[in-house]
Amino acid sequence: MSDNNVNRREAPTRREYVKYGGAVVGGGLLAGCTGNADDGATEDTENTGGTPTNSTTDDTTENEDGPEPYTASIEPVGEVTFKRPPERWVAYDGGYADMAVALGQGDGLTGLGYAPRYYTYVYDELPGVGVDRDAVEAHPEVRTKEEFYELDADVHLYDPQMLVNWFDWDDDDVDEITENVAPFFGNLIFRRSDEWHDYRYYTLYEAFERVATVFDETARFEAFAALHDEFIADLQTRLPPVDERPNVFLTFEGTEEPETFSPYRLIDKGTSKKQWRDLGVTDALAGTDIENLSTSNRGELDYENLLEVDPDVILIRGHERKSAQEFRDTVLAYMKDHSVGSELAAVQNGRVYRGGYLNQGPIHNLFLTERAAKQIYPEEFGDVTGNEQLFDRQRVADIVNGDI
The missing domain is CATH 3.40.50.1980 (Nitrogenase molybdenum iron protein domain)
Incomplete structure (x- = not known):
């Protein structure tokens, strides 16, 4: 990390948008469960039943000092407190990027951890929906601390233990980016066969609900969940x-x-x-x-x-x-x-x-x-x-x- 990055961080930045809650302290907790209310077996169904997030708000409430902070929670990260909804985000994979787009946050995409597996051509069939391909092409493999500093996003939709187990990070690296840039928020959910993933998994809509909490977009999530359930139910009758x-x-x-x-x-x-x-x-x-x-x-x-x-x-x-x-x-x-x-x-x-x-x-x-x-x-x-x-x-x- 360069001295320029350290000095730049001393001034107010988008880091003020978010901060970790008291439930997440130290890298050692990241390797397993944090002991919060999300512990326990997940639902077998991929429908929206799932467990709810720890705490959420449909609309960020205002007081005389500004918006009320709110929290979102996911394993292995734990609780994260947000002062206001993130504007700029990075996602490791196309699944979490697609969640953000579904929540109306496509304009905030600043980079991806692995762009080749993010298929955006489906958006061509949806009027008014899309992402900035220039941002994807400019930062298609965001995996180093230097890149996280450079992009200066408000939230990183990554499972931090994926960085530890796939890209030779350690828990101190995760803590450094969390404290100096923005928190991580994600859980590797596309498969359940990795031995290192010894904490809770989520179904697609359980994870989507938690990401919706991050962006304070509960209404969009609920509309999507209703559409999804109706679609699947109709198919299954046939x-x-x-x-x-x-x-x-x-x-x-x-x-x-x-x-x-x-x-x-x-x-x-x-x-x-x-x-x-x-x-x-x-x-x-x-x-x-x-x-x-x-x-x-x-x-x-x-x-x-x-x-x-x-x-x-x-x-x-x-x-x-x-x-x-x-x-x-x-x-x-x-x-x-x-x-x-x-x-x-x-x-x-x-x-x-x-x-x-x-x-x-x-x-x-x-x-x-x-x-x-x-x-x-x-x-x-x-x-x-x-x-x-x-x-x-x-x-x-x-x-x-x-x-x-």
Whole structure:
């Protein structure tokens, strides 16, 4: 850290927007639970039931000295006290960035921890919704202390233990940025298979609710939650009986000529698999000893291994910049020509599809669930290459734009 940064911090800055509450003291607490009211098992459902935030306010109240402070809470961070809603924010992944956009905060984006997995093209279908791509392109991998100082955001939507376990930070580094720049607020929720994540997980809408508290946007959250619940309930009334549903193999393989496949388990309750659980699909790996892809497990299956499972549907992640047709013309075409891959039932039946985002927020999830419904149940919801819409784009845009 340069002397310039230290000196600049002595003057009043946006750091005055936020400060930690007394529940968060010292780096040692970050590695586990902080002992606040958020402790305990999370709900299995991805619907909005979940547990409420510790404390929230629908509107920042004013007194003669200015706005009343309010708190938001999430593990492993604990309680964070805000003097007023943050204006500038950085998110590590596209899931938390999408939450902020859904809450009408798109203009505050200043950078991302990993921009390649933030898919903003879905906003093109929502009138008046978007983010500043220049900000994303200028700061696409915010992971160093120097970058946090440079961006000088009001809140960092990161799980700080992810920085510790993936990018060689320590708890003192987390404390330094917290005290000198702004707090962290996040929980790695896209999967549940990392050994270091020994604290509470959240469903997508539980985490979204907490982020809404940060931005003091409870009304937008509640409108989104109502839209989501209505959408999922409608889809579920149209699903075929359980014994008529296909089994699904979810994998990652980013090449157009795949030879091996990194497996995901649908029993993992991470948010990246939410659409498949909501649509009641069966994990093709059920009953096997194949483990979920994680930081410590990087095992892969070849075509011979996959043929032993022979799933009804194969979903391949790593191709989200392709359209449905482009994916079929490249990846599926290669598998059809493969000497062993062509023996797979899913390949023969043309039931190999894009596998969705690793990091999805509430807007992403609506689009991905719509796509998944078409992939898994085309007879009911239409072909995945078609244009049939299963949710109201204008209603989503209205909520984001404040017309609730």
